[in-house]
Amino acid sequence: MTKLLVNEKDVVVPGELLVEGMDYLPGFGTYREGDNIYSGRLGLVTLDGRTIKLLKLSGRYSPKRNDTIICKVVDVNFSGWRLETNSPYSAMLSMKDATSEFIARGADLTQYYKIGDNIICKITNVTSQKLIDVTMKGPGLRKLMGGRIVPINTNKVPRVIGKQGSMVSMIKQATNARIMVGQNGLVWIQGDIPAMELLAVRTIQKIEDEAHVSGLTDRIKEFLEKETGTTLGGTSNVVQETN
Amino acid sequence: MDDGLRSHVLELLSKGVRLDGRKPLDYRQPIKVETGLYSTACASAKVSIGDTEVVVGIKFEVGTPYPDNPDQGTIIVGAELVPMSNPEFELGPPSIDAIELARVVDRGIRESKAIDFKKLCITKGEKVWMVAIDIIPFNDAGNLFDAAALAALAALKTAKLPSYADGTIDYKSSRKEKLVLNHEPISVTVLKIGNSFVVDPLIEEQKVLDARLTVASLKDGTLCALQKGGDSPLGSEEILQMVDIALDKAKELRGAL
Amino acid sequence: MSYKKRIDNRSFDEMRKIEAKVGVIKRADGSASFKIGNTWAYAAVYGPRNLYPKFLQNPEKGILRCNYNMLPFSSSSDRVRPGGSRRSKEISMVTEKALSPVLNLDDFPNAVVDVFIELPQTEAGSRCAGICAASMALADAGLDMKDLVCAVSVGRVDDKLAVDLDYSEEAYEDGPVADIPVAMLPNLGKISLLQMDGLVKKEQLQEVLDKAKKACAEIYKIQKQALKEKYRVV
Numbered sequence: 001m002t003k004l005l006v007n008e009k010d011v012v013v014p015g016e017l018l019v020e021g022m023d024y025l026p027g028f029g030t031y032r033e034g035d036n037i038y039s040g041r042l043g044l045v046t047l048d049g050r051t052i053k054l055l056k057l058s059g060r061y062s063p064k065r066n067d068t069i070i071c072k073v074v075d076v077n078f079s080g081w082r083l084e085t086n087s088p089y090s091a092m093l094s095m096k097d098a099t100s101e102f103i104a105r106g107a108d109l110t111q112y113y114k115i116g117d118n119i120i121c122k123i124t125n126v127t128s129q130k131l132i133d134v135t136m137k138g139p140g141l142r143k144l145m146g147g148r149i150v151p152i153n154t155n156k157v158p159r160v161i162g163k164q165g166s167m168v169s170m171i172k173q174a175t176n177a178r179i180m181v182g183q184n185g186l187v188w189i190q191g192d193i194p195a196m197e198l199l200a201v202r203t204i205q206k207i208e209d210e211a212h213v214s215g216l217t218d219r220i221k222e223f224l225e226k227e228t229g230t231t232l233g234g235t236s237n238v239v240q241e242t243n
Numbered sequence: 244m245d246d247g248l249r250s251h252v253l254e255l256l257s258k259g260v261r262l263d264g265r266k267p268l269d270y271r272q273p274i275k276v277e278t279g280l281y282s283t284a285c286a287s288a289k290v291s292i293g294d295t296e297v298v299v300g301i302k303f304e305v306g307t308p309y310p311d312n313p314d315q316g317t318i319i320v321g322a323e324l325v326p327m328s329n330p331e332f333e334l335g336p337p338s339i340d341a342i343e344l345a346r347v348v349d350r351g352i353r354e355s356k357a358i359d360f361k362k363l364c365i366t367k368g369e370k371v372w373m374v375a376i377d378i379i380p381f382n383d384a385g386n387l388f389d390a391a392a393l394a395a396l397a398a399l400k401t402a403k404l405p406s407y408a409d410g411t412i413d414y415k416s417s418r419k420e421k422l423v424l425n426h427e428p429i430s431v432t433v434l435k436i437g438n439s440f441v442v443d444p445l446i447e448e449q450k451v452l453d454a455r456l457t458v459a460s461l462k463d464g465t466l467c468a469l470q471k472g473g474d475s476p477l478g479s480e481e482i483l484q485m486v487d488i489a490l491d492k493a494k495e496l497r498g499a500l
Numbered sequence: 501m502s503y504k505k506r507i508d509n510r511s512f513d514e515m516r517k518i519e520a521k522v523g524v525i526k527r528a529d530g531s532a533s534f535k536i537g538n539t540w541a542y543a544a545v546y547g548p549r550n551l552y553p554k555f556l557q558n559p560e561k562g563i564l565r566c567n568y569n570m571l572p573f574s575s576s577s578d579r580v581r582p583g584g585s586r587r588s589k590e591i592s593m594v595t596e597k598a599l600s601p602v603l604n605l606d607d608f609p610n611a612v613v614d615v616f617i618e619l620p621q622t623e624a625g626s627r628c629a630g631i632c633a634a635s636m637a638l639a640d641a642g643l644d645m646k647d648l649v650c651a652v653s654v655g656r657v658d659d660k661l662a663v664d665l666d667y668s669e670e671a672y673e674d675g676p677v678a679d680i681p682v683a684m685l686p687n688l689g690k691i692s693l694l695q696m697d698g699l700v701k702k703e704q705l706q707e708v709l710d711k712a713k714k715a716c717a718e719i720y721k722i723q724k725q726a727l728k729e730k731y732r733v734v
Contacts (some may be wrong), residue, residue, distance in 0.1 A: 011731045013724045014602065014639050015647030015687035031646065038687060040604075040646055042639045042727060057731055059642025060529060060548055062607060088548045088562075088611035116246050129559060129609055148251050148262065155642070194260045212733045282538055283621045284573035294526050298620065300573025321572065323582050327525055327544035327616035334567055336583065375579050377572040379618070381542070382525050414576060 027053025070182035091132035147190025154185035249451035286402035294384035299394035316363020320349035329383035351459030355428035355467035392430035431489035458489035503658035520726035530641025534633035543633035547613035562605030598693035650716035651683035
């Protein structure tokens with residue numbers, strides 16, 4: 001008789017016995033040993049039909065192709081730029097992917113991006129040795145001027161963005177701040193009024209803390225309305241955007 | 244230097260506010276002081292200012308006095324910037340930052356004549372007490388100078404001398420004799436970033452500073468130690484302004500003890 | 501001579517009081533503190549992150565690097581000079597061997613997971629406390645881990661076997677003493693650290709390992725509780 005020993009949304013620790021018996025499939029973060037399924041990390045139980053998997057609660061960013069990430073330029077050489085990605089691996093932006101303009105050979109690359117610049121770019125390739133290639137060609141990809149970069153828990157990024165960008169749009173609407181969320185756990189925020197920029201930062205930290213409690217969207221809406229003294233439009237009015 | 248960070252910090256300061264919403268001359272809250280946490284230390288204290296946590300432990304040792312002060316004990320201040328407290332700290336011999344931190348805290352205590360070194364004499368010319376004060380940050384979120392100095396003082400205030408007989412120190416049974424402090428020096432570090440002065444810096448602010456001045460002072464406002472850091476020079480007007488700020492803020496730190 | 505009653509009145513299978521907390525160092529990727537009796541260990545994990553110098557990098561998977569350090573005021577006798585010793589280097593190494601079997605660092609070639617263990621108080625059983633703290637900190641840091649790692653010292657004092665020797669038992673002079681630190685993967689039932697100094701008969705070793713297993717099962721419950729406490733979905 002298969003016995004499921006945990007419930008949806010339970011926090012489980014490495015080595016914890018989750019299922020006795022063969023009727024469940026071990027999904028992400030779990031493993032089978034003999035007839036049992038054990039937890040392979042600290043995580044939140046999610047049941048997907050007959051598959052038991054874990055949602056990550058912590059852990060650093062692991063670069064993936066097609067992710068949009070925020071990086072900092074750390075080196076400029078003759079063929080491109082090297083970028084810090086908030087992971088153990090740096091990324092290369094080569095001349096040909098830097099901009100839609102044509103860059104002549106031998107041109108001074110620091111005119112485009114110099115050391116210390118923050119940019120938002122897209123990962124085009126990750127090798128087995130974790131060498132990362134990125135491109136700046138694409139909608140919304142650009143140098144980020146001004147503002148601040150706030151690191152957040154990588155695993156909370158989807159909650160900060162929200163379904164079809166609804167959460168981050170709500171924060172932008174309430175604070176009038178410009179916000180870009182990188183899949184690598186870095187968020188760029190620029191507000192015209194310091195108090196509003198700070199409110200955006202605090203709201204994002206609140207989402208991080210309460211990510212897995214139900215009713216998050218409503219609570220954040222209430223929080224923003226209270227802090228700004230205004231009423232926010234319904235999320236159905238939000239224009240579809242990815243970031 | 245991170246130009247983007249610096250320009251953003253300056254932009255916020257021009258509007259009278261810092262990265263975490265504080266006013267330039269506000270310390271983070273709460274400022275917490277706990278003593279007696281570690282039973283193996285002769286005295287210990289943990290100070291937290293915002294997210295910064297610094298621990299100081301005191302061990303009394305017996306040694307031979309310096310020849311020119313045969314009837315005086317002494318203090319030895321050390322700082323270990325342990326890698327657990329900050330991802331940028333590395334293992335290895337003390338960095339110049341660790342050495343500076345230890346020496347600045349040392350001067351604040353030593354030069355204030357807080358401790359009567361003659362009371363630490365056991366046998367003149369032969370044996371004296373040496374007070375080993377070790378500073379260990381547990382979480383570095385900026386402003387280790389002020390937290391360390393405050394923790395050192397808090398620990399010294401609770402220190403009791405162990406008993407010493409027949410050449411051995413008995414750490415387990417302490418005499419009732421408290422270490423007497425004649426003065427209580429408080430350190431305040433003031434930073435200059437652009438045209439603004441700030442106190443209790445965050446890590447980010449430390450990265451973009453022009454200059455800093457750590458001022459140790461006594462209750463009556465007497466200055467007992469100074470340390471200027473940072474690459475930019477300061478005008479004498481500015482120095483006096485920073486000293487005034489430090490003397491004013493020292494009251495708040497003193498109140499936290 | 502017979503060791504009839506333990507110096508601090510504990511039963512022979514009883515560990516000292518344990519207090520465990522997760523998330524104690526904000527800047528770290530994962531952190532925990534583990535206090536057993538008067539021995540107190542803090543562990544902070546940073547990583548996976550860049551690894552320098554380059555010659556240490558492993559192109560096939562990430563490496564685990566542990567450092568055990570006693571703080572200057574941690575000993576109940578003299579001050580401990582900073583900078584480590586041969587003893588602390590050896591403990592760092594066996595700690596790494598105790599923890600690495602549960603980790604899977606295949607996804608992080610050329611990177612390092614750094615574990616820093618600092619002890620503000622040591623009164624016997626410090627390497628075991630360090631391993632218990634480090635194991636929680638690694639889980640807190642979100643690493644792939646097949647199991648937690650638990651460690652405890654089982655000892656022989658005169659004619660008895662005692663779990664979690666304290667300072668005075670280690671220093672017992674009226675008969676033979678052996679100190680046997682053991683680290684276990686509690687759910688997989690495997691031993692990842694085993695050391696001994698002292699005298700023990702081969703026949704007693706099985707009993708030592710059984711007692712260690714029982715004690716580690718209790719430690720696992722405490723570590724689990726501490727991790728769940730931090731991540732409780734309110």
